[in-house]
Amino acid sequence: MALQLYNSLTRRKEPFAPIDPANVRMYVCGPTVYDFAHIGNARAVVVFDLLYRVLRHEYGAAHVKYVRNITDVDDKIIEAARTNGEKIEALTQRTAAIFHDDMAALGNLPPDVEPRATGYIPQMIAMIERLIAGGHAYAAEGHVLFAVGSYPEYGRLSRRSRQEMIAGARVEVAPYKRDPGDFVLWKPSSPDQPGWPSPWGRGRPGWHIECSAMSEAHLGPHFDIHGGGIDLIFPHHENEVAQSECAHGGERFVNFWVHNGFLSVDSTKMSKSLGNFVTAHDVLQHWPGEVVRLALLSSHYRDPLDWTEQKLREARQTLDRWYRALSLFAVESEASGTEEAKVVEALKDDLNTPQAITRLHEIADTVFRNDADRFPLQKALSVGGNILGLLGSHPLDWLHQGEAEISAKVKERLAERALARKERRFADADRIRAELAAEGIILEDKPDGTTEWRRG
Ligand SMILES: [Zn+2]
Numbered sequence: 001m002a003l004q005l006y007n008s009l010t011r012r013k014e015p016f017a018p019i020d021p022a023n024v025r026m027y028v029c030g031p032t033v034y035d036f037a038h039i040g041n042a043r044a045v046v047v048f049d050l051l052y053r054v055l056r057h058e059y060g061a062a063h064v065k066y067v068r069n070i071t072d073v074d075d076k077i078i079e080a081a082r083t084n085g086e087k088i089e090a091l092t093q094r095t096a097a098i099f100h101d102d103m104a105a106l107g108n109l110p111p112d113v114e115p116r117a118t119g120y121i122p123q124m125i126a127m128i129e130r131l132i133a134g135g136h137a138y139a140a141e142g143h144v145l146f147a148v149g150s151y152p153e154y155g156r157l158s159r160r161s162r163q164e165m166i167a168g169a170r171v172e173v174a175p176y177k178r179d180p181g182d183f184v185l186w187k188p189s190s191p192d193q194p195g196w197p198s199p200w201g202r203g204r205p206g207w208h209i210e211c212s213a214m215s216e217a218h219l220g221p222h223f224d225i226h227g228g229g230i231d232l233i234f235p236h237h238e239n240e241v242a243q244s245e246c247a248h249g250g251e252r253f254v255n256f257w258v259h260n261g262f263l264s265v266d267s268t269k270m271s272k273s274l275g276n277f278v279t280a281h282d283v284l285q286h287w288p289g290e291v292v293r294l295a296l297l298s299s300h301y302r303d304p305l306d307w308t309e310q311k312l313r314e315a316r317q318t319l320d321r322w323y324r325a326l327s328l329f330a331v332e333s334e335a336s337g338t339e340e341a342k343v344v345e346a347l348k349d350d351l352n353t354p355q356a357i358t359r360l361h362e363i364a365d366t367v368f369r370n371d372a373d374r375f376p377l378q379k380a381l382s383v384g385g386n387i388l389g390l391l392g393s394h395p396l397d398w399l400h401q402g403e404a405e406i407s408a409k410v411k412e413r414l415a416e417r418a419l420a421r422k423e424r425r426f427a428d429a430d431r432i433r434a435e436l437a438a439e440g441i442i443l444e445d446k447p448d449g450t451t452e453w454r455r456g
Contacts, residue, residue, distance in 0.1 A: 003058055003348045005225075006302060008233060008257040009157055013350050016256065018224050024055050024064045025223035027215040027254075029232055030114070032071040032207075033095040034080035039296075039307055040263035040270060042106060042280035044229045046293055046389075047260040047301040047351070049108040051227065053387055054347050067218045068111040069211060070096055072118050073194055073204055088194060102280045105289035106296075107389040113218050117210040121196045124205045124213040127247050128185045136246040140176035142188030142201045148181040151242045157257060158234035165234065183239055185209045208239035212247070215240075221248040223255075230259040260301045267306055278307060288401075290390055291315045297353040297388060313439060319390070320399070322360065325367040325381060327395035330374035339363050339377060343384030353388070360384050410441055410453050417443075417451070 003016040018024040028048045031037055037045075048068070055064045071077075072092040081088045104110075128144050131137035136150045148154045155165055166181050173180060184206040189195030195202040205213075215223065221244065228237065237257065244253040262269075265276045283292050294315035299305040343363075346355035363381045367374050385391030413432055420428040433443050436453070444452045 001345060001348055003054065004350050005256055005258060006350050007255075008259050009254075011159075014256075016224075018059065019222065019255065021059055022063050024059050024225075025219040026052065026055065026064070026066050026225040026227065027211070027219055027223065028066070028068045028111075028226070029211055029228040029236065030068040030070050031096075031099050032074045032076055033092045033099060034074070034077040035095065036279035036281045037099055037102060038270065039265075039278045039280055039283060040229065042102070042292075043263050043296050043301075043305060044227075044260050045103050045108055046106055046296045048227045048258075049389060050297065050301075050347070050351055050353070051225070051258065052109060052111075053389060054344075054351065057344065057387055058348075065113070065219065066111040067113045067115065067215065069214045070114060070116045071207065071210060072096070072116045073210075074207060078193055098281060102284055105284050106280065106293050107289055107392065109389075115214045115218060117205070117214065118194075120210070120213050120217060121205065123217050124209050125186075125196075125198050127209060127213050127216070127243065129199065130247045131185065131243065134246060134249075136242075137185055138178065139200050142203060143174075143176055143184060144186040144200055145177060145182040146185055146239065146242060146246075147178060148183070148242065149179055151246055153245070154181075154242050155238065157241055158238045160234060160238075165238075183208065183235065185243070208236055209243055211236070212240050212243040216244065216247075221251055222253060225256045225258055226254040227258045227260075230261055233257075233259060261299075261304045263305045263307055265307045270307075283312075287312050287316070290319060290393070294319060294357075294388075294390055298357065300354055301351050317440065318357070318361075322364050322381060322385065322391060323393070323395040323398040325364040326378050326391065327399060328367060328371075328374060328378070330378055333373060333375045335376040335379040337380070339366075339380035340383045343380075344387060347387060356384070356388060360388075406441070410436065414443075414451055414453065 004013050005016045006013045026048070028044070031041060048066075052064065052066045070092075077088060077092060081091045084091060100110075128137060131146065132139065132144065135147075137144055137146050155162065158165070162181065186198060186200055186203050186205055186209075188201055188203045193204070195204050215226070226237070226240075241253050245251065264270060265278055268274060268276055270276055270278065280292070291312055292315075295307075295311040296305070298311060298315065342359045343356045346352045346359055349355070360381060363377055363384065367377045367381065370377065382391055413436055417429050417432040420426070420432065436443060442454050444454070446452060
């Protein structure tokens with residue numbers, strides 16, 4: 001079966017056929033570096049890392065080019081630097097470094113190219129000049145705006161009406177705009193704001209033109225896949241299409257638009273004001289990256305994902321189980337590849353990770369049942385897991401690291417519980433027992449007053 005991908009442009013699953021199988025090209029919108037990435041941002045990175053791995057598996061690692069940018073000039077960055085009393089460069093370098101560390105901890109491969117917007121200002125200016133020359137943009141009061149009326153296809157990707165687009169973009173009403181839907185390609189900078197000389201005075205680019213210029217620089221005017229979170233479809237991706245197609249004489253920009261679904265936290269929309277803002281960095285202080293990655297892949301990428309502690313606990317149990325299956329003794333023998341092919345088939349069906357995970361469970365079940373010829377199944381489990389970016393540790397390292405951590409944590413809780421019992425705070429003692437039970441730790445009180453524990 002050919003790889004099937006859901007294309008947001010056509011709203012259906014389609015067989016993926018690259019423009020050039022020797023050079024499969026994908027662009028994904030990267031972070032704006034001013035703060036920690038939240039777990040929803042991490043989900044997008046993990047989803048497109050998985051797609052990258054599946055493409056490499058299909059076409060060969062040397063034939064796939066993955067570009068993910070860093071937005072290092074943006075009004076949010078200017079604002080955060082001011083609030084922190086930090087130089088813009090120091091802020092963007094520091095935040096980008098944390099982003100790289102956290103994404104590596106989640107098992108993501110680095111993209112082939114990671115362009116930073118500030119390195120492409122001449123290309124952005126050149127693209128804006130082409131848009132003006134073609135009648136798709138105009139300069140006014142130090143700004144350059146894209147004229148949405150000049151592009152009849154505007155709204156095709158997001159399938160929004162003009163009214164919806166104007167409402168959805170929360171457009172600024174500005175006297176220099178010819179149409180309220182026109183969006184900024186270039187804007188003037190005050191002396192305290194970052195800026196570059198341009199034909200329209202000292203200024204800086206709008207966010208949308210950054211991605212159009214960087215994708216063109218590395219992937220050409222027309223490439224295979226453009227990805228991002230579903231919240232980017234409008235206005236960001238709609239505007240990218242308008243800019244790129246108009247700058248290239250109407251040539252098609254992207255064949256497949258791929259978007260991952262929303263993420264909620266404990267069934268609530270994540271927001272700073274609600275206090276349920278979860279950063280990838282924080283989660284990684286408490287859980288191994290592989291556990292977080294599996295939890296992020298446990299739902300299909302297009303479905304909404306509800307982020308809960310329970311998902312993390314389940315992911316940890318799953319990985320413990322898979323690593324236990326891999327740690328069992330086996331005599332080396334011929335691997336057939338048929339079992340791992342089932343995992344690959346699931347992923348080739350629009351990255352069906354829940355099904356791929358079910359397949360891996362089935363393979364692990366067979367490993368536990370079958371002590372005669374385990375080796376080919378262990379091989380299938382390991383190779384199948386690796387395509388998901390999982391099971392990369394040595395099984396014994398994983399299991400020992402897990403045990404040491406659990407045993408230290410349980411010992412701490414047992415000491416708390418012993419103290420509670422000594423002080424006759426029996427409700428507290430029962431609560432600790434229940435909390436440990438929820439994590440799969442069973443306590444047994446001995447007649448001599450000591451407590452033993454085991455994993456249930
Ligand atoms: Zn973008």
